[in-house]
Amino acid sequence: MATVIDGKAVAAGVVEQVTAASAALEAQTGVRPGLAVVIVGNDPASHVYVSSKSRMAKQCGFKSVQHTLPETTSQAELEALVETLNQDPEIHGILVQLPLPDGLNSDPVIQSIRPEKDVDGLHVVNAGKLMTGDLEGGLISCTPAGAMLFVRQTHGPDLSGLNAVVIGRSNLFGKPMSALLLAANATVTTAHSRTKDLASVCRNADILVAAVGRPQMVKAGWVKPGATVIDVGINRIDAPERGEGKTRLVGDVAFDECAEVASTITPVPGGVGPMTIAMLMANTVTAAMRAHGIKPPSF
Numbered sequence: 001m002a003t004v005i006d007g008k009a010v011a012a013g014v015v016e017q018v019t020a021a022s023a024a025l026e027a028q029t030g031v032r033p034g035l036a037v038v039i040v041g042n043d044p045a046s047h048v049y050v051s052s053k054s055r056m057a058k059q060c061g062f063k064s065v066q067h068t069l070p071e072t073t074s075q076a077e078l079e080a081l082v083e084t085l086n087q088d089p090e091i092h093g094i095l096v097q098l099p100l101p102d103g104l105n106s107d108p109v110i111q112s113i114r115p116e117k118d119v120d121g122l123h124v125v126n127a128g129k130l131m132t133g134d135l136e137g138g139l140i141s142c143t144p145a146g147a148m149l150f151v152r153q154t155h156g157p158d159l160s161g162l163n164a165v166v167i168g169r170s171n172l173f174g175k176p177m178s179a180l181l182l183a184a185n186a187t188v189t190t191a192h193s194r195t196k197d198l199a200s201v202c203r204n205a206d207i208l209v210a211a212v213g214r215p216q217m218v219k220a221g222w223v224k225p226g227a228t229v230i231d232v233g234i235n236r237i238d239a240p241e242r243g244e245g246k247t248r249l250v251g252d253v254a255f256d257e258c259a260e261v262a263s264t265i266t267p268v269p270g271g272v273g274p275m276t277i278a279m280l281m282a283n284t285v286t287a288a289m290r291a292h293g294i295k296p297p298s299f
């Protein structure tokens, strides 16, 4: 039976480090890190995530600002708000909750965030720094950064000689995760919907990372015995056993059967998800410390 990573406990450790760094910044400069989260429309899941981000920011001692805009917000209004936040010296991190409502184009909005305030790590400057192996100068996308912390805890910082397979090539996760694994010297395969015989590609992996958005797609036969399995999926499926109309959260990995084969595995919920929020806090205090010429801790 695999070791099941307790994402909540690891996230709590990161939040403790962030809170201490935030207090040190305030003691040195009188400034608290400022995080602004912008949400447009009324998608219930987005509101759940945004309130947990705002709550965690307050817990870390940040100045936490939430802008909730109506579904009818125009592209120009949204980009104008981002520009106001870019100019605000008390705001060090800006996050625009994705996905945006239909009719709004997220790419120009994300690219209009100043790179040094882009705590999502999605700006091309930050994504480019990561692709070129510059892990110190930019801001790294939260979910991959969190997933990589699990990999480092299990395998150490140097993944030389290990095969890693990332299933999924999104800009939010797959591509930055592949870049982080490569920077740690793993031999990386980025698999996707056009990959031939995906199961046999996955069976090669010492580190298997699933971020496809397909509930419980990865089966035990896809997992190399003794591998580390990182599940990034957040899928809501019907849970009739819990009652009429009830749902539950599952990952992209068939957890029970894969846990029999893997040596280490992350659960959903309670794995990568909480780490996403914690790494957003880490990016925010990093941005604030850099803005005041103070070297941030590495998380």
Ligand SMILES: Nc1nc(=O)c2c([nH]1)NC[C@@H]1CN(c3ccc(C(=O)N[C@@H](CCC(=O)O)C(=O)O)cc3)C=[N+]21
Pocket: 048, 049, 095, 096, 097, 098, 099, 120, 142, 143, 234, 249, 268, 269, 270, 271, 272, 273, 274, 276, 277
């Ligand atoms: N600009 C932007 N940046 C994001 O990082 C971003 C986003 N938009 N849009 C949505 C996704 C999704 N996301 C999650 C955050 C926390 C959990 C999380 O804490 N999940 C809990 C369960 C929470 C629940 O019960 O639903 C867990 O896995 O244990 C999951 C998913 C961040 N996202």
